[in-house]
Amino acid sequence: MEKEKKKSIPLWGAVLLVVVAAIAVCVAVWAVFSQPARPVLAPDQAPAQEPAAESIPGDSGEKLESPEGGGSVSLTYSRDVTIDLSDETAMLYFANPGRSNQDMVLQVVIRDNVIVQSGTLAPGNQVQSLTLLQDAADMLSPGSYEGNFTVLYYDPDTGEKAMVNTEIPLTITVQE
Amino acid sequence: MKHRNYWALFLTVVLLAAWFPSACFAEDHLQLDTRTETEGNRITVTVQLWDYIDPQDGIQGLQIDVDTSSLDQTQLHVEEPQSLIEDTTAYTNTAVWNPERGILRLNYLRFEGQLPAPTRDVMTFVLQVDPNVAQGGTVTLPVTAKLQMVSGLQTTLRTDCQVTYDAQAEGYVSVTITWGALDYTYSDGVWNPDTYLYEGESWSDNNTGFVTVENEGNLPTTAQVMFTSSLSEIAGSFYVDGSLLQEPIYLGLGESRTANLVLEGKPGQTFQQTTLGTVTIQIGEE
Numbered sequence: 001m002e003k004e005k006k007k008s009i010p011l012w013g014a015v016l017l018v019v020v021a022a023i024a025v026c027v028a029v030w031a032v033f034s035q036p037a038r039p040v041l042a043p044d045q046a047p048a049q050e051p052a053a054e055s056i057p058g059d060s061g062e063k064l065e066s067p068e069g070g071g072s073v074s075l076t077y078s079r080d081v082t083i084d085l086s087d088e089t090a091m092l093y094f095a096n097p098g099r100s101n102q103d104m105v106l107q108v109v110i111r112d113n114v115i116v117q118s119g120t121l122a123p124g125n126q127v128q129s130l131t132l133l134q135d136a137a138d139m140l141s142p143g144s145y146e147g148n149f150t151v152l153y154y155d156p157d158t159g160e161k162a163m164v165n166t167e168i169p170l171t172i173t174v175q176e
Numbered sequence: 177m178k179h180r181n182y183w184a185l186f187l188t189v190v191l192l193a194a195w196f197p198s199a200c201f202a203e204d205h206l207q208l209d210t211r212t213e214t215e216g217n218r219i220t221v222t223v224q225l226w227d228y229i230d231p232q233d234g235i236q237g238l239q240i241d242v243d244t245s246s247l248d249q250t251q252l253h254v255e256e257p258q259s260l261i262e263d264t265t266a267y268t269n270t271a272v273w274n275p276e277r278g279i280l281r282l283n284y285l286r287f288e289g290q291l292p293a294p295t296r297d298v299m300t301f302v303l304q305v306d307p308n309v310a311q312g313g314t315v316t317l318p319v320t321a322k323l324q325m326v327s328g329l330q331t332t333l334r335t336d337c338q339v340t341y342d343a344q345a346e347g348y349v350s351v352t353i354t355w356g357a358l359d360y361t362y363s364d365g366v367w368n369p370d371t372y373l374y375e376g377e378s379w380s381d382n383n384t385g386f387v388t389v390e391n392e393g394n395l396p397t398t399a400q401v402m403f404t405s406s407l408s409e410i411a412g413s414f415y416v417d418g419s420l421l422q423e424p425i426y427l428g429l430g431e432s433r434t435a436n437l438v439l440e441g442k443p444g445q446t447f448q449q450t451t452l453g454t455v456t457i458q459i460g461e462e
Binding site: 064065066067068069070071072073074075076077078079099162163164165166167168169 | 348349350351352353354355356357358359384387392393451453454455456457458459460
């Protein structure tokens with residue numbers, strides 16, 4: 001009577017299993033702890049008025065000529081933005097002159113991450129400081145970044161988002 | 177006696193030979209130069225005549241021209257020049273500016289005597305940098321001096337004056353963007369009974385498919401216009417002055433350009449009042 005051969009996992013199989021398990025653990029850890037890009041979520045309807053907005057001094061408010069069904073806006077801005085991580089604020093300059101016939105929402109975007117999103121800026125208003133979005137400060141460290149303003153346009157009467165938007169390159173300095 | 181006469185003649189010839197070149201070419205060592213001093217938004221330029229110290233052949237007439245025709249007078253304002261020659265007995269000793277011809281000129285003339293020596297600084301003028309200048313720069317002003325010597329010799333000296341100025345205003349970008357209704361209609365074209373196909377399918381925009389960007393700031397900028405389609409079967413391209421837009425448009429100060437959106441591709445389904453995509457205008461740097 002032959003002894004039954006004991007079935008056992010060969011050594012190479014055991015090593016392979018360990019390696020595969022280790023890789024799976026690493027992938028799982030990376031998936032859990034890596035931060036996905038914050039999507040650029042453009043509101044479909046104009047949000048509430050931006051609380052930090054202030055009137056543009058000396059703005060005459062004389063409107064631009066606007067094609068029927070279209071839009072006409074004027075933008076004035078500075079290309080330099082400074083982010084203070086301790087205050088979680090972005091110091092910038094962006095104005096929607098009174099000549100515009102569209103409301104605006106301003107985003108500051110770094111590598112497809114929306115760091116700042118304003119409320120609605122009606123014509124005749126400007127902002128010089130905006131609060132970072134929640135958890136945005138955690139994504140940044142002191143230094144210099146290349147980013148964009150993304151300017152979204154909304155009908156001031158219906159709040160409907162326009163099919164046109166504007167991107168403006170920026171230099172963003174992040175400090176503690 | 178004879179030897180002494182020969183010696184006198186020899187010495188006379190030697191002295192004449194030594195004197196004659198220096199008399200004829202006395203002005204050869206004269207040089208024209210300029211000096212600039214900047215204080216705030218004022219640049220003071222001084223035109224100088226070097227090595228007019230103890231001339232054997234003095235200057236009787238002097239005309240100095242500074243060519244300002246290359247100057248952007250909206251950025252650099254010229255103030256009236258002044259003569260720095262201290263000579264109250266000269267027939268004329270004045271400096272003027274002709275803005276139409278773009279010439280700053282010094283005129284100095286004596287009928288008797290010569291320009292007092294030593295004289296170095298002969299003329300000065302001021303360039304004031306406009307407070308709205310957002311970008312500094314350098315401009316070169318050719319300077320020409322025509323000299324009339326007491327001996328009757330005339331000569332011309334030339335030099336270039338380099339003026340460097342700084343920006344006075346903080347640069348800012350201001351653009352105006354105008355867009356049409358961007359309302360497009362697709363047509364299948366005309367039915368061809370021979371081929372059993374529609375021919376001449378096309379998109380029309382009813383003159384609403386445009387975007388205009390105007391630079392109203394004090395810095396030049398660029399604009400890139402792009403269409404991102406929401407439907408895979410439809411694409412769009414922008415054209416400027418009939419040419420496909422493939423690079424950002426350069427917009428100098430006050431410049432404006434219009435780009436027209438042309439759609440292509442047959443819709444995969446019938447729809448009405450559907451958003452076909454998004455137009456993005458990227459405002460860049462020079």
